Amino acid sequence: MSGNALITSADAVFTLTVKTLFNAPITLENWATDHGWSGAQKLKLATTSLSIDGRLNKGFVPSAYHMTLNFSAASRSLPVFDAIATASRQARTVYELNGELLLHGLGRRFTFTNGCLTDYDPVPAGDTTLGNRSVNITWENVLPAGL
Secondary structure (H helix, E strand, O other), rough: OOOOOOOOOOOOEEEEEEOOOOOOEEOOOEOOOOEEEOOOOOOOOEEEOOOOOOOEEEEEOOOOEEEEEOOOOOOOOOHHHHHHHHHHHHOOOOOHHHHHHHHEOOOOOEEEEEEEEEEEOOOOOOOOOOOEEEEEEEEOOEEEEEE
16 A cells, blocks of 8 residues: 555445354445444543642543444345344343454454444334434444554
């Protein structure tokens, strides 16, 4: 690659594993047109306070990472989330998710650990064409690395 990184998300690959529900990793596909995924908030690392005499006090704060995945209504990835949601409701439990996002253009990999499906759109909106469906996952940790 030349000195310029490619910022396209078109070559991104997101793989999901679901402990105790599926035996093999699932590659997610057919993302929404203009907005495939996003973090709902920044990852909080610390909290601070300033004492009355002007000293900054600080401390590490563990926090979860909330992520939204957006899919076209025709995505073959959606039945996976339908199955997770159905199994969760029937068994009254949550299933552990792990994921890996490869951004080939940037030469970066992000590993997501110990997550769960928090909520999702079970039905697409009935617009002129069927609307996108969103999936929200909360992760315990996100670990960036190079490919």
